[in-house]
Amino acid sequence: MDKPVKDELLVMQELLAELTPEELEPRLELQLFLDPLTSLGASATDQQQQQQQQQQQQQKPSTLF
Amino acid sequence: MIDYPRLSASCSFHPFDNGGGREEYVLATADGRQFRVSALARQILGRLDGETRLDQLASQLSEESIPITADQLRTLLEEKYSRLGVIEDGTSPPPESELGNRVRRRPGFPILLTLNVVPQRVVGFFAGLLRFLYSPAIALPLLALIVWSHLGVYRTQLDAARLTPESYLWITAWCLLSIVIHELGHAAAVSRFGGQPGAIGCGLYLLLPTFYADVSQLWRFPRRQRMVVDLGGAYFQEIVFAGFALGAMANGSSPEMLATCRLIDLMVLTALNPLFHFDGYWFLADYLAIPKLQKTALQTLRGVSRKLVGRPAVMPGLPKLGRFATAVYMSYAMLSTAFMAAIVWLLYSHLSSTLLRLPRVAPQAWAQALAALHSGDLAQIFVQSMTLFFLFAFPLTALVGAYLLLARCVRLVIDRFFGSALRAPSQGG
Secondary structure (H helix, E strand, O other): OHHHHHHHHHHHHHHHHHHOOEEEOOOEEEEEOOOHHHHHHHHHHHHHHHHHHHHHHHHOOOOOO | OOOOEEEOOOOEEEEOOOOOOOOEEEEEOOOOOEEEEEHHHHHHHHOOEOOOOHHHHHHHHHHOOOOOOHHHHHHHHHHHHHHHOOEEEOOOOOOOOHHHHOOOOOOOOOEEEEEEEEOHHHHHHHHHHHHHHHOHHHHHHHHHHHHHHHHHHHHOOOOHHHOOHHHHHHHHHHHHHHHHHHHHHHHHHHHHOOOOOOOEEEEEEOOEEEEEEEOHHHHHOOHHHHHHHHHHHHHHHHHHHHHHHHHHHHOOOOHHHHHHHHHHHHHHHHHHOOOOOOHHHHHHHHHHOOOOHHHHHHHHHHHHHHHHOOOOOOOOOOOOOOHHHHHHHHHHHHHHHHHHHHHHHHHHHHHHHHHHHHHHHHHHHHHHHHHHHHHOOHHHHHHHHHHHHHHHHHHHHHHHHHHHHHHHHHHHHHHHHHHHHHHHHHHHO
């Protein structure tokens, strides 16, 4: 006797779920502003360090021969 | 209690491209909010003319094998639609500009603040002017130019030692220009496909300055067009890259222009990262036809892991995905979850390092800013102000992020263990 009631409830739940609206969130296409100082400052420091290392290596007398 | 419901005249329906599944629509309100509804919901809402009684409507639906009583229909309309402001009582005159006066829903976390800077009318004008850049005859040569200019820029050594405080002023101005053009790229794509772009503005993504283009009307477009709009910003910004690359070549490898090019690429790559809520995320969401991609991905992973340990699991509804799309979706689900976990570690390490050095670095930066102010050198003042802002913005972003993450975890735990107990009284009332 319970089964038809359960089925009816299930059908009702499915129907309500189908009729429930889902909000679509506002679409903002974002673009972060990256700090040029931080972004370039790091690479500039790296570059300077690399250049210094290269210069130091060039100044060292070769030990191979 | 509504007996003669009427769908607000300002509402409109548009087909929703959900990736080939069942028929669905976008219900758009006058204030710009949009709701995804089923074909059946559209059918019922379309009959709400303010003259048909609810019981008449229910019996009409029952005749069409839709088993719903008048009371159930009333409950549905009152609980699900009336609070949205889309249903009116047919026995009273339509409320004057009720929907127009509603405050438009703002995007939530992690966008903390939004401020429209360029109004919709102005954006629409420029978007209309620039939409020709999407015609294939123009776009293909431009894409070739973008590739060629990249080869030129990355073959040239950037002499960062030549950059002065004044250089940073120019670089910042040019980067800002490229960002505005990025946003216009999205708007122009919307215009190209016959839509009306929204405003362009700025805001805070957590505490980091961000710019945005409102393209909410995009939900009404076919998926392919949505994907073009998502990539439109990167396309336009890369055209700016090509312009600066040509400028650098004409000006003896100008370090300012070369640096601007590299920053543009960095910003484009950041925007295309699908793990944040930027262009790449929306592109993936549109490709997979899953509007709430991150939430759905988390639910899928939770369901899969519960199934693996033999516990009952509720899997979220997904559109039909091919083999490749499934691989992309599962990769995203795992990567985004791993990223969320990694964020905890990143936040900890970032916070500990920046907060520890802040007492040492902040007074120096403050002294330098004061010295710049006394010197009256505009370039120095600008550079030092930027330094001070970002010195605090980054650790504060991490702090706010840590707080919000913790709050979310606490909410989840409370909901998991005490949710039913807390919800019980409200259900009863």
